[in-house]
Amino acid sequence: MSTGERVCWGLTFLGAGAAAAPFVADKALEPMGDARFAMAMVGLLVGLTSFICVFLFRSRNRVRAGLRAGKTLLVRWTYSEAEWRAFAGEETQRQASGKRTLLWITGSFMLIATLVVVAIDRKAAVFVGAVLLGTWILCYIAARASMRASQKNEKGPPPEARISADGLMLGAEFHAWRGWGARLERCALVEDTPPQIEIVYSTPQRYSRTQTSVRVPVPAGRESEAAGLARRLRP
Numbered sequence: 431m432s433t434g435e436r437v438c439w440g441l442t443f444l445g446a447g448a449a450a451a452p453f454v455a456d457k458a459l460e461p462m463g464d465a466r467f468a469m470a471m472v473g474l475l476v477g478l479t480s481f482i483c484v485f486l487f488r489s490r491n492r493v494r495a496g497l498r499a500g501k502t503l504l505v506r507w508t509y510s511e512a513e514w515r516a517f518a519g520e521e522t523q524r525q526a527s528g529k530r531t532l533l534w535i536t537g538s539f540m541l542i543a544t545l546v547v548v549a550i551d552r553k554a555a556v557f558v559g560a561v562l563l564g565t566w567i568l569c570y571i572a573a574r575a576s577m578r579a580s581q582k583n584e585k586g587p588p589p590e591a592r593i594s595a596d597g598l599m600l601g602a603e604f605h606a607w608r609g610w611g612a613r614l615e616r617c618a619l620v621e622d623t624p625p626q627i628e629i630v631y632s633t634p635q636r637y638s639r640t641q642t643s644v645r646v647p648v649p650a651g652r653e654s655e656a657a658g659l660a661r662r663l664r665p
Contacts, residue, residue, distance in 0.1 A: 438483040445477025472561045489609035493597040497604075500592065505659050507591040507649050513624055514588035517647040537566055591646050593659065598629065598646065605644050607631035615641060617663035619656050624648060627656055629663065 449470045496502055540562040589601025597606035607614040611634035620626045625648040632639040648656040 438480045441480035448473025493606040509588040
């Protein structure tokens with residue numbers, strides 16, 4: 431079982447406990463008033479969401495295992511030191527900028543939601559605000575964790591790139607665009623120094639889809655193979 435699955439199982443049981451507490455320990459929580467029901471609703475939401483995410487992580491792990499086995503690879507590239515250094519730093523900065531923007535947007539929506547609850551019920555707002563703050567902190571930790579692989583690639587030796595129809599591994603970095611609502615949006619060959627394959631995929635959120643963009647450098651002499659890969663993965 432992966433770390434992601436274990437965390438999601440923990441949040442599932444935590445959410446289930448929060449949802450059941452107002453009914454199991456009604457007398458003990460009576461001083462909370464109507465905030466008990468807000469706690470139950472938030473606990474139910476966290477528990478159900480985390481339970482669904484267990485199977486999302488399980489699906490991603492299957493894609494990862496396939497890439498490591500190397501049975502369905504479309505390309506498998508290695509890089510020289512010069513090729514990798516020309517790409518690594520700029521890509522890390524690009525990914526970090528996108529995640530900062532996403533965290534700001536998420537935090538703004540959570541703040542607005544808390545202010546709305548304050549206007550309705552101040553007692554409930556304390557609990558809801560605390561839960562949303564905790565959720566944002568988890569999002570921040572997840573964003574930092576997702577950057578760790580890119581930063582490790584940047585500072586380490588040139589990694590190996592493995593790309594299949596379902597996902598890719600670039601050294602320690604992993605992406606999957608198949609399973610549980612994930613969808614490949616586009617794939618193109620970008621003329622840069624060095625040339626790069628850009629893959630954009632999306633994953634479902636509650637009311638929308640979140641897009642993730644990843645770039646993989648093309649080794650010298652493999653441009654035609656990269657063009658074929660772009661055609662193969664184009665939705």
